[in-house]
Amino acid sequence: MSLEGHELRWMKHQTPIVDDVTLTVQPHETLGLLGPNGSGKSSLLQLLASLRTPDTGRVRLGDMPLRHQSRRRIARRLALVEQHATTEADLCVEEVVQLGRTPHRGPLRPWQPEDERIIRQVLERVGLAGMRRRRWHTLSGGERQRVQLARAMAQQPEVLLLDEPTNHLDIQHQLDLLALIRRLALTSVIALHDLNLAAMFCDRLIVMHRGQLVAEGTPATVLTPALIHEVYGVTAVVERSPHHGRLQVHYLPDLPPA
């Protein structure tokens, strides 16, 4: 299923936070959303997920315009893993993941063995099967991140939006999580700070800067030293890795002598 944002604009205190952004994510494509702190990535994801209403512009999920759609209807097709997702109640891991089934349940569709099977399967896939009874508030940041991904997967969405999902994760879990997202083969948008992970796992990248979309294309066309300097203010060299064949960004700050 495709996801489109057309001329999206969201203002706060007369300042555009997301400023005239148009993008299309093709079915099964993994799109990396890059940009420095405060450039508008989370705000854009919230507009795409219909958690915020744009001042102007529109979002379309497949052939369905999102404006005026119920949250429940959207949640059967699209899931967002937010950056600081939390849960208020004192729930265990399994109960948090069960919340992902909410959009599919209703008075005429109580909890069923199929829901149970889905919960077991997603917990396995994120490597948390052994932690199903652990209380949420006892989990580490990285474990919480994986529980929130499991909850989004339990929604069985066709479109998955992730806001810095590798925050808090150690290297192995960062690589495992992004590889898992690729294997899911959903339409996905992933906000990332790590340019090398973005180059390794994304089909295409977009770059936000001060609320605007300033670059769009394959990692090879987007991740140039000029763009990295312009947007992040950092000097870098970009090469194709002889080891994995993807682009590799080397930062060149002032370093102490080696």
Ligand SMILES: Nc1ncnc2c1ncn2[C@@H]1O[C@H](COP(=O)(O)OP(=O)(O)OP(=O)(O)O)[C@@H](O)[C@H]1O
């Ligand atoms: N509700 C709000 N009210 C006022 N300003 C806001 C609001 N939400 C976001 N902003 C501002 O909009 C800008 C973009 O924020 P956003 O969280 O979208 O950026 P981001 O690219 O996701 O940043 P980060 O990489 O630090 O997570 C920031 O300057 C932020 O302070």
